[in-house]
Amino acid sequence: MLHSLLLAQVLKVSRVWPGFLAFARWWGPEYCRPEDKQPYRADDGRLLPSLEMRLFHAIDREVSHRADALPIDLLAWAENQLHVGLKLAPDDPWLRYYKSKLLLDKGRRAExxxxxxxxxxxxxxxxxxxxxxxxxxxxxxxxxxxxxxxxxxxxxxxxxxxxxxxxxxxxxxxxxxxxxxxxxxxxxxxxxxxxxxxxxxxxxxxxxxxxxxxxxxxxxxxxxxxxxxxxxxxxxxxxxxxRLSYRLGVIDNQNVQRSLAHVAFSVDEGIILQYTRFKGISEMKVGDLVEVALEDDGQRAVRWRKSTANGIPGFCQQFSGELTQRQGQLFGFIVTDDKYRIFVHPNLIRQAAIVPGTRVVCRAKMSKDKKGTTGWQALTMGVSS
CATH class of the missing domain: 1.25.40 (Serine Threonine Protein Phosphatase 5, Tetratricopeptide repeat)
Structure with a gap:
């Protein structure tokens, strides 16, 4: 434990201590305890890299910035640690960056x-x-x-x-x-x-x-x-x-506090798009149809674009009818000309400021209630012209 605590303190000054790489070789990454290999959660809830990974980051950062100034034997050891780190975490962005920078400094641009x-x-x-x-x-x-x-x-x-x-x-x-x-x-x-x-x-x-x-x-x-x-x-x-496949969906929630939008593809499928990563998604409105590009596994969104489609058959479509609301209830229903009953959330009734008995048009999606029963729910609502 003392060995690990010593490393944790040294890592705080690794950027400014010229002797850090020599210390790291003496300390020996191979002596990391099982506990040192585990990520840990900070007080603010963030998941931080393990002590072992922070050590590899510090070693490889030194190599990428000071390769020309290092003794040959120490440089060879440090470059080998970069390969070890990449075997442990091949998708780590910083290890890949340090590897790329080392190759770039050697003139191997394509690699x-x-x-x-x-x-x-x-x-x-x-x-x-x-x-x-x-x-x-x-x-x-x-x-x-x-x-x-x-x-x-x-x-x-x-x-x-x-x-x-x-x-x-x-x-x-x-x-x-x-x-x-x-x-x-x-x-x-x-x-x-x-x-x-x-x-x-x-x-x-x-x-x-x-x-x-x-x-x-x-x-x-x-x-x-x-x-x-x-x-x-x-x-x-x-x-x-x-190779990307675009999937048509509808924005059914904009969570401004958490800076994310939710796109529903069907009753049971959807995906979250973060404002910081998907530029412009925060400007879209609930009820807007969008196309989301998904990677091969279909689990990760890569990009999005606004759709020109009018609906998603069997899941999201336009309706017209009369807004109804019982006295004392905050929610309401749109009774369509085809006798569908479309649930209208109290928030939408407040936002639209439409009185019961008015002819309206809406865009609705199929959803499930708390009991798991499916039915239509209005996403947008406006007075019928």
Missing amino acids: ARDWFIPVVRRHERASWVRDFLGRTFGPDDVDKAITCYFRAVQTAKRPQELARTRIALARLLAAEKRFEEATIQVRKALEYRSQNNFSIPQPLLQMARASWFRSRASRTDLPSEPDVSDAADAIAFGDQLR
Whole structure:
């Protein structure tokens, strides 16, 4: 236990202690206790990596950042630990990143990209993964590198995420003589550093002094940054996009507090789409029909799009009829021309502000009550024209 506690303390300073790798080799990852291999839950409920995995992360981070400065024997040991860690956790995003960066530093761009693509697919809304993917192209395919960097700009949540990205993007755009687009990136990179009193790196300073930038810097008619989402996804997902199957569903719940939408495909099937991962899903309304792309196992959503369909046969469709509500009851029913009785939740009655006896149109889905009995439930309701 003392051995493990010692490691836990050292990991806190692993980023700034030059002797960390030598310590890690002396400590010996092979001596991790069974308890050290288990993830643990923090006080705020988050599930955190095990002590063993944090050790592998720290070792591999050092290798990816300081490979040229390490003694040969220590570098060989550390690279072997990267392979050990990947065998234990082949889908760990950080281990894959460190492996990819090591390959990229060795000039093996295609291999680095192959290792990193799974990370992009699982964290497609993270700016840093798009930035790194762009670096794996470099001079090999400038157009794809530019697309990746633009996608990083699109997905960034904070300006500091783009401190390096904008400079790299501007240099590629300028090299391609796309000076107006490059000017925007240089201008924003300079603004960020000025606002935060940061020094200006030499590459950015050189572009700021270039005639192409000075002649355009004050213009107000420069083009906006392009939406490259489709092109960027084609790079990241490739043939997988053509293998994805889209399934038609209806949004039957928007949970703003938890930042997620629920899409129902049938009475018993549905999937959750998180606002942070599925851009624009928060803007859709309950009752909207959408198509969700699912991976081969059908359990994980990859993307979504708005549907032009009017309904889902046998599950979600339009009705018209009269709103009825008994005195003293908060809920109501729409009695359709075909004598269907469609349940209307009290919240929908309040939101629609329609009085009983009014002719209405609605979109309803088939659902189950607490007893497991199926029936129609209204998702939307409006006055019939």
